[in-house]
Amino acid sequence: MLLFVSSPDITPGTRPRQHGNVVDAAVAAGVGRVVYTSAIGAADSTPGFLADHTVTEELLSASGLPYTALRNTFYLEALVNPGLRAAVDAGELLGADEGTPVNFATIADLGLAAARALTGTGHPTAYELRGPVFTVATSPAPSPRCPGRP
Secondary structure, X not given: OEEEOOOOOOOOOHHHHHHHHHHXXXXXXXXXXXXXXXXXXXXXXXXXXXXXXXXXXXXXXXXOOOEEEEEEOEEHHHHOOOOHHHHHHHOOOOOOOOOOOEEEEOHHHHHHHHHHHHHOOOOOOEEEEOOOEEOHHHOOOHHHHOOOOO
8 A cells, every 4th residue: 555645846848857767756656556645636637736636647547556536625734824824814815716716625534535545445546636715815714823813
């Protein structure tokens, strides 16, 4: 069993090469099953940095290895950063979502899903792992980090 955590390097061409090396090594080592931390939209050939996950899932499929792709959504923790308190103090929290609702989940919840995929049996080829939908401006993230703030 292999928990294959996606590379954080989004330099064009780098992640697919790195992931190909992991898949080749897993085949050579005779790994019985792979659980891969993919991303939402991987099944849809989403353009941009998420496309690397589509490539990796195709590599896994072509390898013949049994695998489960955990198509993780965006991490809620990414909203909690040093600029958050200033944004809350200013009364305005902006994001690159342009007001479009986005799925978020906590890293802890996604980790629990990975643990289940690693320890259970009968898993499908992929799970679409999503959390609540909201815009960055209406994010619940400030409340635990900035008590007493809206």
